[in-house]
Each structure stands twice: as structure tokens, then as C-alpha cells.
Amino acid sequence: MKMLINSPQTVVADALRGLAAAHPELDVDVERGVVVRRDAREGGRVGLVSGGGSGHEPLHAGFVGYGMLSAACAGEVFTSPVPDQMMRAASAVHAGQGVLFVVKNYTGDVLNFQMAAELAEEDGVRVEQVLVNDDVAVTDSLYTAGRRGTGATLFVEKIAGAAAEEGAPLEQVAAIARRVNEFxxxxxxxxxxxxxxxxxxxxxxxxxxxxxxxxxxxxxxxxxxxxxxxxxxxxxxxxxxxxxxxxxxxxxxxxxxxxxxxxxxxxxxxxxxxxxxxxxxxxxxxxxxxxxxxxxxxxxxxxxxxxxxxxxxxxxxxxxxxxxxxxxxxxxxx
Amino acid sequence: MKMLINSPQTVVADALRGLAAAHPELDVDVERGVVVRRDAREGGRVGLVSGGGSGHEPLHAGFVGYGMLSAACAGEVFTSPVPDQMMRAASAVHAGQGVLFVVKNYTGDVLNFQMAAELAEEDGVRVEQVLVNDDVAVTDSLYTAGRRGTGATLFVEKIAGAAAEEGAPLEQVAAIARRVNEFxxxxxxxxxxxxxxxxxxxxxxxxxxxxxxxxxxxxxxxxxxxxxxxxxxxxxxxxxxxxxxxxxxxxxxxxxxxxxxxxxxxxxxxxxxxxxxxxxxxxxxxxxxxxxxxxxxxxxxxxxxxxxxxxxxxxxxxxxxxxxxxxxxxxxxx
CATH class of the missing domain: 3.30.1180.20 (Dihydroxyacetone kinase; domain 2)
Incomplete structure (x- = not known):
């Protein structure tokens, strides 16, 4: 299979370098795989953090910015990011109002976001999580217990992101995120x-x-x-x-x-x-x-x-x- | 080859039906393959019309709207639209200030836009044309005499579209379109x-x-x-x-x-x-x-x-x- 890449080992880092070059409004940590909206901490809003395995672009990094995500964590292709990435993202966007993690329902993502949430709470960052599990095709799958999280992630990130942009408190941003997923x-x-x-x-x-x-x-x-x-x-x-x-x-x-x-x-x-x-x-x-x-x-x-x-x-x-x-x-x- | 289509005969019309459903701000003539910005004649601006064979989406219909094209003509896949489509587009967007045709340099497109320009002029619509020929790879090709028109079409349509939106006269919109292509x-x-x-x-x-x-x-x-x-x-x-x-x-x-x-x-x-x-x-x-x-x-x-x-x-x-x-x-x- 022919691919427009340098090597399988550098494909995610290479893409993040390109993202940084094309979007100066984003603060891209290429080495660690964390993409943050530069103005994330301005205005004292709730932070919205998502992430997942790479290979689903523009999800998630393409949705970082005004009115949507505050930060995204990029894992290797089809592989969950690690808790360290999520903690860095949470602390980069935390402006005192807490952080919502948007998590697609895959076992690796769920465990890693959970661990990051616990560690962030220990650091004094209030964290809520919303689990996206909208795929009706099957329950339980190769990477999942329960339904998989797919297209609804975009709806959750857009709608909850707009609520956060308006200054809604964490409980309210989390509540509407969960409602969008449920609906x-x-x-x-x-x-x-x-x-x-x-x-x-x-x-x-x-x-x-x-x-x-x-x-x-x-x-x-x-x-x-x-x-x-x-x-x-x-x-x-x-x-x-x-x-x-x-x-x-x-x-x-x-x-x-x-x-x-x-x-x-x-x-x-x-x-x-x-x-x-x-x-x-x-x-x-x-x-x-x-x-x-x-x-x-x-x-x-x-x-x-x-x-x-x-x-x-x-x-x-x-x-x-x-x-x-x-x-x-x-x-x-x- | 598996395709997400109903039949090869209806693929362009089906896509135009979908475009119309997703974008109520566009006036889509599905049968004739003409996509017009609903407010094209408001404000008395120069009209910007482009088009070409289908299969290059979002080019051109995806670029119809505020600050870019006034209308686009969709041919069959990889086949030039016909002069009747271009004439309909020109007359749908003409607000007294003339119309600029943006033409990618393929023999069929060039001939058909030329014929449409002559017919439109007979109807009292002043028409200028810009030929896009930015591809440095080869001179003369399967569908072309001279260089092919490719990616620069987006630059021409965006920049000339902004000039038209600002109210620049036809000669000026045409001049900047030509300059973008030359550069x-x-x-x-x-x-x-x-x-x-x-x-x-x-x-x-x-x-x-x-x-x-x-x-x-x-x-x-x-x-x-x-x-x-x-x-x-x-x-x-x-x-x-x-x-x-x-x-x-x-x-x-x-x-x-x-x-x-x-x-x-x-x-x-x-x-x-x-x-x-x-x-x-x-x-x-x-x-x-x-x-x-x-x-x-x-x-x-x-x-x-x-x-x-x-x-x-x-x-x-x-x-x-x-x-x-x-x-x-x-x-x-x-």
C-alpha cells in the first residue's frame, strides 16, 4: 500500500508539524502529541479536552479552537493517547472552572482518560467526563465493551464547546454533552x-x-x-x-x-x-x-x-x- | 470498483440533489446542473461564474457563496458543461455589471465557455474570461493544449470573488484574476x-x-x-x-x-x-x-x-x- 509518508514511525509527529505550520493559532506540542488553542485560558471558561488514536482526522485536533475544543491529544494511529498527554492538556487549558473530557468509548481511551482525570483531580483540577457511545451497529467490539463512539463525537464537541464558550459552568457543559450523546x-x-x-x-x-x-x-x-x-x-x-x-x-x-x-x-x-x-x-x-x-x-x-x-x-x-x-x-x- | 452511487447515469444529479438539501442558501438546478448563490444579483456586483467536469468536488459548486463564486456549472464526470449551462448561470447572476468566466484550460471547457461568452454578449451581458493554466508538469496533455488548470483555480476564485464582493468593476476583477493565475x-x-x-x-x-x-x-x-x-x-x-x-x-x-x-x-x-x-x-x-x-x-x-x-x-x-x-x-x- 502506497502512502504519502516518511516512515510509519514518524507519521503522527510529521502531521502535527504540518498542523502547527498551517495553524499558528494552535499551540502544538509535536513531541508529546498535544494541541492547544492558544487562547484557551482567556476568559475563564470551562476547558474542553478530547483526543484519541490518530487516523480519524480532522477529529480531534481539527476541532480545536473558538467555540469547540480547548485541546486535543493525539495518540499513535488507532491507539489511545496516554494519561500524561491528557493531564498536560487539562493543565494547559484549566482556567479555574474545571475541565470536561470527551471520551470515545474504546477500552484504552476510557482507562487512560479515567487515570488522567484522577491525577488531574489530585492536582486540584475539577474534571467531568462524557462517554460517547453512539454506534448502534454492535455492542461489544474489537476495541470496546459496549457501543463504540463515532460520529456523535463531532456533535458533542461542537455543542458542548459552544456552551463552554458562552461561559456555562462545568456541570452544565457536562450535562449538555451527555444529552447530545444520549440523543x-x-x-x-x-x-x-x-x-x-x-x-x-x-x-x-x-x-x-x-x-x-x-x-x-x-x-x-x-x-x-x-x-x-x-x-x-x-x-x-x-x-x-x-x-x-x-x-x-x-x-x-x-x-x-x-x-x-x-x-x-x-x-x-x-x-x-x-x-x-x-x-x-x-x-x-x-x-x-x-x-x-x-x-x-x-x-x-x-x-x-x-x-x-x-x-x-x-x-x-x-x-x-x-x-x-x-x-x-x-x-x-x- | 465499489462506489457509493445509485447508477453511473445519475451520479451528478444525485449529488446536486444532496447539495441542494444540505445548502438551502444555494439555488440548485438539478436537471441542468447549475448552482447559483441565491443573493447573486443583490448589490449590483460583478458576477463570477465557473464550472467544469464533475469529480473534482468541492470545486466548483462548493465555492459558490459570499466572497467567492456567484454560480457554478457542473458537467458530467470529467466532461465539460455545455454552453447552455454557462449562459443560464451568467443570466442568473448578471446584475448589470458584467460577468467573469473562470475557465480551467481544457479544450472542451475553453470552447464551451467561449461560445457561451459570445451568446451572452449577444444578449447584452458583458463577459470577460480568465483562463487558468497553472500546472507546470507538462505542456499539452490528454485534454489540453498548453498547460492544464488545477489548484490555482481555488486561488483565482477566492481572490477575484473577494474583489467582486467589494464592488470592483469587471475590468478590475478580471485583471486580478489573471494576475493570480500568472503568479x-x-x-x-x-x-x-x-x-x-x-x-x-x-x-x-x-x-x-x-x-x-x-x-x-x-x-x-x-x-x-x-x-x-x-x-x-x-x-x-x-x-x-x-x-x-x-x-x-x-x-x-x-x-x-x-x-x-x-x-x-x-x-x-x-x-x-x-x-x-x-x-x-x-x-x-x-x-x-x-x-x-x-x-x-x-x-x-x-x-x-x-x-x-x-x-x-x-x-x-x-x-x-x-x-x-x-x-x-x-x-x-x-
Whole structure:
């Protein structure tokens, strides 16, 4: 597998050097893998810290900035960052109002963020955590006990980030972050495997003419492997799975916020076509679409495919979604 | 080749339906393939119209909006739009101040925009054209006489769009568009071929372990095929080729605007690492980097690889580059 890299050992550090060069508004510790918004401590706001294995860019470092994350920790590819990174991030952004950790539900991330939270508390930093576990495809998986955290991470980081930017106290920022997660569901589909630099080739085997329904963002197995289908039928499976599970969240006719997310190698031309199918299905089921975002946001290196995330958004969530944001990968309203 | 589509025949129309659903601020004529900024005729500004074959998204429709394009015409995949589309776009955006066509240098586009310009003039719409031909890799190619138009298209559309937004007259908008093109150079590298929906598989053959240096945005052959190299060496070839050609444009030590552009399937993690190498090379040669943009902007469906575009930017260009923009794919400062 050909990659645009120097070596598998330097791929994360190289990317962080590039991020630093392209975004002077970010304070990038290349060696330690910590990306901090330069003005994180101004204004005495709650700090919002996330992170995870690399390979899902722009998640998380691309979401550091005004109205979203205060800092992000970058682990090696598909590998959790370590507690030392999270502690450094927490102390770099702490302005006396406490820190919220946004943690995707993978065993390594959960353990490491937990340890960092305990250590930070010992240092006098109040820490709350929100666990993102929105993927309805499977419970328990290769890296996870329980549901995996995927596309809803973007919703949690955007909406909780807007609340923190407004000056909401820690309990309130944590509460809305948890509510966004509880109100969100995702389902992913892979048309190809992804290749990690360390392995130098595909991490799993997906034969010609087949796709993986319910795939995880590291290529973990989903619900089933099936022969390729047209986009409209794939959308039916994905939206159907999400809406079925979202049925638990009232009101059934409430508006949703939608993310049609590319896994990395699927052209934007195809993602927009897929979005049209998602919209058609929501209309057919009488689900109002309040806002939509289409693009590559929570990726899996060079995997082809997409995921759909729906969040049953109340007025407060929509107001915070619309609030200004200025990061490397998400910008509007300012 | 697996694709997230309904059928090769509907791929462009499906994407336009999705674009319309995701961006209510755009007036999308799905049947005719014309995307217009709803407020295009407000304020009596010069209209900026571009377009080309589909498959390069977000170019061009993703750049329609405040401070950039007034309208874009979407052809079939890798196929020029027809004069009727360009005429409709011109008449939809014409507010009495004339229209500038931004044309990438491919024979079909050049002929069709020329015919549309003549027809529009007959209808009383004053039209100027700017031809984008920034690719230094080859002169004359599969679809082109002369140099191909690639990454500089984004610079031309952004900077001329800002001038039009400020109310500059047609001659001035056209002049700065031409200057941006004259001051810009690009070089692309493919690590894989791209697959068109119509063909259903790769459009050319690129063996394992080889890359195409100087590739075009439709996969046209470049300067040479060579065994894969580390990112730092690929950057040396690309930046070297661009700077050598840019040497014609004084001053030799003037600041540049840089685009490190993904071809579609190369992970953002790799693009940022590549950007670090570009920055290192510019520093080594004493070329000041004034602004940089890293991401997938002028793509070639699912091709893996990247391109580098440098523009020797004067103060006026940088000011217009920094001006607010609000489109589907490029947003800042507002």
C-alpha cells in the first residue's frame, strides 16, 4: 500500500508539524502529541479536552479552537493517547472552572482518560467526563465493551464547546454533552478496508463486490457482510438502523441534526448523492431535518464508505450548534 | 470498483440533489446542473461564474457563496458543461455589471465557455474570461493544449470573488484574476489511479510500488513514473518543479500563498505531514510562506496523491485572500 509518508514511525509527529505550520493559532506540542488553542485560558471558561488514536482526522485536533475544543491529544494511529498527554492538556487549558473530557468509548481511551482525570483531580483540577457511545451497529467490539463512539463525537464537541464558550459552568457543559450523546445514533458502512502505516496494507479483508454494514471507525466488524448495493439501499439500512434505535428518544417526530460523514476515500460527489438518499428517507418517515453536515469529519484513514449520525436535537442544542465556531475543520458564523 | 452511487447515469444529479438539501442558501438546478448563490444579483456586483467536469468536488459548486463564486456549472464526470449551462448561470447572476468566466484550460471547457461568452454578449451581458493554466508538469496533455488548470483555480476564485464582493468593476476583477493565475504554479502526484462511475474501474494503470509525478486532475500522464519515495522526496520534486517555474515571477524572495491539496483518497493525516515537508523546503530556499491551506479542495474522485500550488502573492492578493468567505467548502472571517 502506497502512502504519502516518511516512515510509519514518524507519521503522527510529521502531521502535527504540518498542523502547527498551517495553524499558528494552535499551540502544538509535536513531541508529546498535544494541541492547544492558544487562547484557551482567556476568559475563564470551562476547558474542553478530547483526543484519541490518530487516523480519524480532522477529529480531534481539527476541532480545536473558538467555540469547540480547548485541546486535543493525539495518540499513535488507532491507539489511545496516554494519561500524561491528557493531564498536560487539562493543565494547559484549566482556567479555574474545571475541565470536561470527551471520551470515545474504546477500552484504552476510557482507562487512560479515567487515570488522567484522577491525577488531574489530585492536582486540584475539577474534571467531568462524557462517554460517547453512539454506534448502534454492535455492542461489544474489537476495541470496546459496549457501543463504540463515532460520529456523535463531532456533535458533542461542537455543542458542548459552544456552551463552554458562552461561559456555562462545568456541570452544565457536562450535562449538555451527555444529552447530545444520549440523543445521537450512528451507523457506518465500509466499501473498502483501511491501511495503517504500521501494517503497510489493509487491516482487514473485504472482497471485491462486498461491503461491511455497521463497520467501526477502525475497520472493526459490523453487523454483516453483504454484496454491494446501490446507494439508496445502503442508506435504507443505515438510516433504518439509526431511526429504529433513536425511537427510544422522544419525541418521535422531533427534528434531527444529521451528519453524513465520509470515511476518508469516498469522493464528496458520492457523499452528497448519499445525503440526498438520507434526506429522502427522513422525509418519507416524517422526521424533520433541522441541520445537516456533509463531508469527511470522523475518518478511518483511507477507508471507502460513510456513516450516518442523527441527533434528536432540542432548541437549545440547535442554538448551540448554530453558534460561531472557528477551528481548522469546522468554521461558521464568525 | 465499489462506489457509493445509485447508477453511473445519475451520479451528478444525485449529488446536486444532496447539495441542494444540505445548502438551502444555494439555488440548485438539478436537471441542468447549475448552482447559483441565491443573493447573486443583490448589490449590483460583478458576477463570477465557473464550472467544469464533475469529480473534482468541492470545486466548483462548493465555492459558490459570499466572497467567492456567484454560480457554478457542473458537467458530467470529467466532461465539460455545455454552453447552455454557462449562459443560464451568467443570466442568473448578471446584475448589470458584467460577468467573469473562470475557465480551467481544457479544450472542451475553453470552447464551451467561449461560445457561451459570445451568446451572452449577444444578449447584452458583458463577459470577460480568465483562463487558468497553472500546472507546470507538462505542456499539452490528454485534454489540453498548453498547460492544464488545477489548484490555482481555488486561488483565482477566492481572490477575484473577494474583489467582486467589494464592488470592483469587471475590468478590475478580471485583471486580478489573471494576475493570480500568472503568479501561480502547481504540480501534482498520483499514488493511485481514480475510477470514474462510467468506467467502473481505474482510468489508468499504476502498478504497485509506483507513482505518477506531474499527474493531471483527470489522471492524465505527467512527467514520469517512478518507484514510490518517502513524502520528503516527493515534496522535493513537487516544490522544486513549482519554484523553478515560479522563478519567472518576481520578486524571487516574495511571499507565497500555498495550497497542499489532496486528490481525494489520501488521509488528512498524510496531507498535513506532506505540508510539513513543503514548509521545510520553502524555509530552506528562503521563500516566506504568507498563508497556507491544507485539505481536499481540487480532487480527482478517489485518486490517492496530492498537489502543491504556490502563488507569489502581493499585498492586494493577500488582503483579498483574507477577506470573508462563506461557501460550502471554504469559510472564514464572517
Amino acid at each position: 445521537s445514533r450512528s451507523f457506518g458502512v465500509a466499501l473498502s478496508a483501511c491501511s495503517t502505516p504500521a501494517k503497510g496494507g489493509p487491516t482487514f479483508d473485504l472482497p471485491d463486490g462486498e461491503m461491511e454494514l455497521g463497520v467501526g471507525i477502525h475497520g472493526e466488524p459490523g453487523r454483516e457482510r453483504r454484496a454491494m448495493m446501490p446507494a439508496r439501499e445502503i442508506a435504507e439500512v443505515a438510516v433504518g438502523a439509526v431511526l429504529e434505535d433513536l425511537g427510544e428518544v422522544p419525541p418521535a417526530d422531533g427534528p434531527v441534526l444529521a451528519l453524513v460523514n465520509g470515511m476518508g476515500a469516498t469522493p464528496l460527489l458520492e457523499l452528497y448523492g448519499f445525503h440526498a438518499e438520507v434526506v429522502r428517507l427522513l422525509e418519507a418517515r416524517g422526521v424533520p431535518l433541522a441541520r445537516a453536515l456533509v463531508g469527511n469529519y470522523v475518518t478511518s484513514l483511507d477507508m471507502a464508505g460513510c456513516s450516518v449520525t442523527l441527533c434528536r436535537a432540542d432548541e437549545e442544542m440547535l442554538r448551540l450548534w448554530d453558534a460561531p465556531v472557528q477551528t481548522a475543520a469546522l468554521r461558521w458564523g464568525r | 501561480s504554479r502547481s504540480f501534482g502526484v498520483a499514488l493511485s489511479a481514480c475510477s470514474t462511475p462510467a468506467k467502473g474501474g481505474p482510468t489508468f494503470d499504476l502498478p504497485d510500488g509506483e507513482m505518477e509525478l506531474g499527474v493531471g486532475i483527470h489522471g492524465e500522464p505527467g512527467r514520469e513514473r517512478r518507484a514510490m519515495m518517502p513524502a520528503r522526496e516527493i515534496a522535493e520534486v513537487a516544490v522544486g518543479a513549482v519554484l523553478e517555474d515560479l522563478g519567472e515571477v518576481p520578486p524571487a524572495d516574495g511571499p507565497v500563498l500555498a495550497l497542499v491539496n489532496g486528490m481525494g483518497a489520501t488521509p488528512l493525516l498524510e496531507l498535513y505531514g506532506f505540508h510539513a515537508e513543503v514548509v521545510r523546503l520553502l524555509e530552506a530556499r528562503g521563500v516566506p510562506l504568507a498563508r497556507a491551506l491544507v485539505g481536499n479542495y481540487v480532487t480527482s474522485l478517489d485518486m490517492a496523491g496530492c498537489s502543491v500550488t504556490l502563488c507569489r502573492a502581493d499585498e492586494e492578493m493577500l488582503r483579498l485572500w483574507d477577506a470573508p468567505v462563506q461557501t460550502a467548502a471554504l469559510r472564514w472571517g464572517r
